[in-house]
Amino acid sequence: SIPDGPGVSPARTAALRAEAEALYLGTRPKTRAAAEAAAHLLDGVPMHWMVDWSTPVPLVIAQASGARLVDVDGHAYDDFCLGDTASLFGHGPAPVAQALARQATAGLATMLPSPDAALVGDLLAARFGLPYWQIATTATDANRFALRAARAATGRPRILVFDGAYHGAVDETFVEIGPDGRVGNRPALMGEPRDLATLTRVVPFNDLDALEAALADRTVACVIAEPVMTNCAMVLPQPGFHEGLREITRRHGTLLLIDETHTLSTGPGGYTRTHGLEPDMFVAGKAVAGGIPAAVWGMTEDVAERFRTARINRPDGHSGMGTTLSGSPLQLAALRANLEEVATEAAYAQMNRLADRMEAGLAQVLSEARLPWHVARCGARVEVVRAPFPLTDGRQAKAAHYPALEATTHLALLVRGVLISPFHDMMLASPATSQAQVDNLVAATRNVVERLVG
Ligand code: PMP
Known part of the structure; x- marks a missing residue:
């Protein structure tokens, strides 16, 4: 001990x-x-x-x-803090600074695509290996939207997080395993009257038996995980953990969302590409656009198709996602410069x-x-x-x-x-x-x- x-x-x-x-x-x-x-x-x-x-x-x-x-x-x-990873590539990398200056006179926020949009999609697909992408403004939002899409795609109510993980200010992830082994809201969490454990399950990182048990009733839409836990000191995956995580989630029809907001430090395609992970969904924020507020979330062909079908089946449906500044020309310019020339x-x-x-x-x-x-x-x-x-x-x-x-x-x-x-x-x-x-x-x-x- x-x-x-x-x-x-x-x-x-x-x-x-x-x-x-x-x-x-x-x-x-x-x-x-x-x-x-x-x-x-x-x-x-x-x-x-x-x-x-x-x-x-x-x-x-x-x-x-x-x-x-x-x-x-x-x-x-x-x-060495570098804005807690937002400035992983240094403060104000020159290509990003130049792109921002150029874009400042060509439109900052239009709620429409700019000519960089298609290229940014290509860059994300080539780098991180998933075919479809959306832009959000913070990693918190990207996680929220991805979780919502996962629920819509699977029709299941629950999510699962690892004990001690942090995925931004995503309300439903503020749960933990208490000293008595019971899952509940984090005791210090303020202003949260709901019992978050109703829809969020929590198991210890590296514990595949607990994961298996938590997914067995097939009510969990999505597991959200950092590939390495980086927000409670650093907890590395044990040998076989990621293989087991992928196999168990697949077998129970649960989607796997890998949050690479911090582990983008691993290599150009994140931990996912370096270690050959196969997530259904992928999130990165903070440094992905060189330090300006932007985040990305991606999905497989299968998830995209199921999400599309869910929307077709609900023609009156409202995605509950968005935020006005997401996908802005400013973000696209910074993403392009950072992905092409900095990272x-x-x-x-x-x-x-x-x-x-x-x-x-x-x-x-x-x-x-x-x-x-x-x-x-x-x-x-x-x-x-x-x-x-x-x-x-x-x-x-x-x-x-x-x-x-x-x-x-x-x-x-x-x-x-x-x-x-x-x-x-x-x-x-x-x-x-x-x-x-x-x-x-x-x-x-x-x-x-x-x-x-x-
Ligand atoms: N995911 C992870 C793994 C994080 O570490 C963080 C923030 N530390 C977030 C998401 C949320 O990022 P943001 O604060 O930019 O929303």
Whole structure:
């Protein structure tokens, strides 16, 4: 089992936190003033989770380019968070920036296709291997629409998610297996009076027996899964898991939706293409259009046909999908530029080389400090996991999560000029990241770890 303690002393963590906080506040007068000035934003931020980062007041970024950020006080950071994957290919890749500038004078939002539309469909089909595509504005929406299409196509009411997974703000996925083994709404979920477990089943990742049992009554329309769980630290699939997942879903007539929003870090066609998965539906958001709000969802010929038939059978039918800005000329221009010119084989090769260096450097730091942690990896995505062995499911991931220690580590790295993803220990390598930046990350981590273990 996972050890009780994360391997560092609470007193050392508190001392490092106090020191980093004093340094952060003492050297950032404009950042502090910006927080005070934001009187008419709820919690002082444009999006509430910005106050949940490790910083005593939010970092305010004046400039983001490549893999480098500069705050309003002029401090520079090596950015390994990259907007939690939205900027996986670096901030403002030149081809995307140029396409956006061109499109700005040719129409931003028309609710009609632009000449890029057909080409974007071709690019998505060639890259991800499914024949039919739709554009949404967020990965959350793409997942919602895909789940709705799955229900319409199968005529079944339920979905299944893996315990500990995150697929965006999709209401019906906010369920978990409680300590008593019962499935229910996440206890901390606010403003949700419905019992989401009525229509959502939950089983542990990597548990094919539980999956088999949950699909046996053939009421589940769709399993939604990240191929690697990336939102609760990192949980890798065990050998045979994906083969089993595909075989069991097929046998029970349940569609398989693979959400590649984060695992796009694996390679140009996501984890799906690298590992030969065969999903019925596919979602990617965030980085897919180089950081502007766009997401894509795709389906097989079979799903498309069943969805079409369902619509023909309901001539009065209303899809319940859409959003006005989805499929906009702006999104199409950015998707085209990103897929054609930015997210290339060469870019991924470079990202993987950098991530190799990151993984090796961080593993060395952990081993020198004799910490019972390890480094997990999914292409350009690297995660320090606070457990001695690979995690197998969401429950283990939860047990390996130490919020106070993680926040302290993040703030201590920040004042050393390194930004990593908030809420867990995730780092990304972009094609714009330099080897020197990776070496800075490793050196700063060594410095912080030495302070923690003494
Ligand atoms: N799917 C996965 C796997 C994600 O990690 C996220 C966000 N972290 C989403 C979907 C939702 O993306 P968005 O917030 O852009 O809607």
